[in-house]
Amino acid sequence: MAGGQERVLRRRIKSVQATKKITKAMELIAASQIVRSQQRIHANKRYRDGMARVVVEAAKGDPTAARRLLGTVEAPTGVAILAIVGERGLSGSYNTAVFRATERLVNEYRKAGVEVRLFTVGKKAPAYFRFRGIEVEQSFQGFADKPKFSDARLVAAAIAAPFINGDVDQLTLVSTRFLSAGLQAVRTTQLLPLVDPATTAAPLEDESDVKAPLVGYTQFEPDAARLLTELAPRAVEAEVFAALLEGAASFFTAQQRAMAAATENADELSRTLSRIMNRARQDSITTEIMEIVGGAEALRRPKGA
Amino acid sequence: MADTFALEVVTPERVLVAAAATAVSLRTSGGSMTVLAGHAAFVGDLISSEVRVDRVDEEPLRMAIHGGYVQVDTGRGAVEGVAGVGDGPISGVSTRVTLVVGVAELATDIDVPRAEAAKADAQSRLDALRAGASRTDSSEEARIDLDVQAAEADLARAELRLQVAGVSVS
Numbered sequence: 001m002a003g004g005q006e007r008v009l010r011r012r013i014k015s016v017q018a019t020k021k022i023t024k025a026m027e028l029i030a031a032s033q034i035v036r037s038q039q040r041i042h043a044n045k046r047y048r049d050g051m052a053r054v055v056v057e058a059a060k061g062d063p064t065a066a067r068r069l070l071g072t073v074e075a076p077t078g079v080a081i082l083a084i085v086g087e088r089g090l091s092g093s094y095n096t097a098v099f100r101a102t103e104r105l106v107n108e109y110r111k112a113g114v115e116v117r118l119f120t121v122g123k124k125a126p127a128y129f130r131f132r133g134i135e136v137e138q139s140f141q142g143f144a145d146k147p148k149f150s151d152a153r154l155v156a157a158a159i160a161a162p163f164i165n166g167d168v169d170q171l172t173l174v175s176t177r178f179l180s181a182g183l184q185a186v187r188t189t190q191l192l193p194l195v196d197p198a199t200t201a202a203p204l205e206d207e208s209d210v211k212a213p214l215v216g217y218t219q220f221e222p223d224a225a226r227l228l229t230e231l232a233p234r235a236v237e238a239e240v241f242a243a244l245l246e247g248a249a250s251f252f253t254a255q256q257r258a259m260a261a262a263t264e265n266a267d268e269l270s271r272t273l274s275r276i277m278n279r280a281r282q283d284s285i286t287t288e289i290m291e292i293v294g295g296a297e298a299l300r301r302p303k304g305a
Numbered sequence: 306m307a308d309t310f311a312l313e314v315v316t317p318e319r320v321l322v323a324a325a326a327t328a329v330s331l332r333t334s335g336g337s338m339t340v341l342a343g344h345a346a347f348v349g350d351l352i353s354s355e356v357r358v359d360r361v362d363e364e365p366l367r368m369a370i371h372g373g374y375v376q377v378d379t380g381r382g383a384v385e386g387v388a389g390v391g392d393g394p395i396s397g398v399s400t401r402v403t404l405v406v407g408v409a410e411l412a413t414d415i416d417v418p419r420a421e422a423a424k425a426d427a428q429s430r431l432d433a434l435r436a437g438a439s440r441t442d443s444s445e446e447a448r449i450d451l452d453v454q455a456a457e458a459d460l461a462r463a464e465l466r467l468q469v470a471g472v473s474v475s
Contacts (some may be wrong), residue, residue: 044429046315050405054374057348149317149407221335230350231374237407241317 006284008276013270026090027259030252033145034181037249041178044245051238055194055231061224069228070194078115078168081105082159082191084175084243085122086251087144092261094176094254097186102174105188106134117168119159121244145248152241159240160233163192164236175241178246183255189243191236240264308342310400314368316409322366328359329402331375331442340377347377351406353461355469369469371462373406387398415436415470424463431456 059066065072084104085095102118109116117137120126122144129136138158143151171192176184189195220227312326330339333349341349358366378401402472434453 040318041317044317046313046320047317047405048313050313050376050403051374053403054348054376057346061348086366112447153407159347218346218348221333221347224348227350234374234407238317243372274430 004028005280007113008279009273009280013273013277016266016270016273020263020270023259023262023266026146027256027263028255030259033252034256037245037252038178038181041242041245041249044242047236048242051235054243055228055235057226058220058227058231059194059217061218061220062228065225065228069232071191072195073170073193076109076114076168076170078117078162079109079170079172080117080119080159080162080168082119082121082155082171082173082175082240083125084144084247085120085125085249086171087123087141088255089124090258091251091255092258094251095122095128098174098176099125099128101131101188102129103134105174115168117162119155121155121247135161144244144251147241147244147248148239149241152244156237156240156243160192160236164233173199174244175247176250177288178242178249178253181253184250189239191239192232194232194235309361310340310342310344310402312402312404314356314370314404314406314409316406321368321409321411322364323356324358324360326358326360326402330357330359331370331402331404333375335473338351340375340400340402344377344379344400344402346379347375349375349377351404353465355465356404356409359465367469368409368411369465370404370406371408371465373404373409376403376405377401378403381397410466410469412471415466417467417470417472420463420470424460424467427456427459427463431460 028109081102083098085098089095106116106118110164118129118134119138119140120129120136121140125140126136126139140151140155140158159171163171169188173191174186175189177187178184307368309325309327312324313320313327314322319452328339328341332338332352332354334352335349339351350468351370353369353371356370357369358368360366379399434449434456437449
């Protein structure tokens with residue numbers, strides 16, 4: 001029967017519209033979370049800057065110790081990598097982008113004969129890497145959406161351990177940075193040894209020029225070398241926390257965007273489907289009329305003959 | 306009026322204090338110190354302790370901090386963004402003190418019943434570990450040492466909170 005196609009289409013439209021309601025709701029939830037996670041990044045900024053300033057001061061205070069603890073290792077023999085992804089999917093390419101960058105990095109290091117130890121944050125990570133045959137040493141889950149500082153502490157302690165024990169000589173972070181509300185990008189940053197502040201064009205450097213007459217008179221307690229050593233794990237904590245916050249904000253932004261696209265697509269799909277359905281209905285009505293008319297014609301003709 | 310300087314206490318979650326202060330008393334690993342306006346540039350570590358901030362015409366602020374760093378900045382423009390702060394005793398040299406701490410609470414924000422519960426919990430854990438310590442073999446000793454350290458740290462934190470909140474610690 002012609003009505004069969006119509007029924008099938010009606011059912012599909014209904015299901016598309018139900019899906020649209022879900023994606024719309026997810027879009028709105030993600031949008032509200034973006035604001036909150038952006039506020040948290042903002043609130044964290046002073047802490048991050050403060051920590052960076054302390055590192056800069058301590059590094060200037062003892063350049064010899066700074067050379068040992070700062071800067072990039074020329075030829076590392078072991079590297080620990082921390083990859084930060086989301087707890088859930090349905091967020092466009094948010095997770096995949098980090099996965100790809102991490103995988104590329106791991107392969108590069110392995111090709112160069114460097115031992116790689118991988119740590120991950122986010123529920124989505126272990127499954128992906130296991131499938132690719134990359135062993136995950138430790139996976140942290142359950143807080144990528146709403147990271148607390150204690151979470152960052154836990155992660156930082158775990159990833160810094162191999163560096164402190166001397167098993168690896170570099171610690172690298174792969175995560176999505178929240179550059180602005182419109183732009184998020186995957187970045188690879190070195191956590192340990194601490195990035196030498198002198199090599200990064202930080203605005204802090206200009207600031208120190210301004211107070212030039214007083215440079216070199218900074219007092220330290222304990223001395224700068226000890227301070228730097230103790231500072232390293234704290235600085236990693238601060239960096240990991242900042243990365244977690246930015247990751248969460250990026251996740252929600254990606255999810256909001258993906259869900260907005262899905263909602264739009266559902267709209268279009270249901271429009272196309274109802275057009276097809278209307279045509280099918282029209283067709284079946286026309287056919288029915290033709291049948292009735294044809295039948296009536298057939299009945300009438302023998303009578304008149 | 307006493308000279309003031311800009312003081313900021315920043316934690317990972319928020320800026321706890323941003324105010325004009327006349328003095329801030331704190332403890333580094335080298336001992337107690339009080340920072341006044343015009344202090345020399347300084348960087349030091351903070352040990353878990355009580356920090357007291359004196360302000361003009363206002364009650365002093367007291368807070369419990371659990372580890373961090375202190376930086377005294379003496380640049381021009383160092384006090385930007387904090388209201389009510391003038392130059393220190395040396396003209397052209399202003400002072401900004403930043404306390405960068407992982408965990409900090411103002412005395413008024415401390416949840417006394419919770420701290421008391423945490424203290425009792427840490428104490429009982431410590432007692433249990435010490436009582437059981439004699440009958441364990443050496444392989445477990447390292448793990449128990451860690452547990453003891455964790456319990457002791459929890460206990461110290463709870464006691465500091467109670468002390469800052471003004472509850473007497475026995």
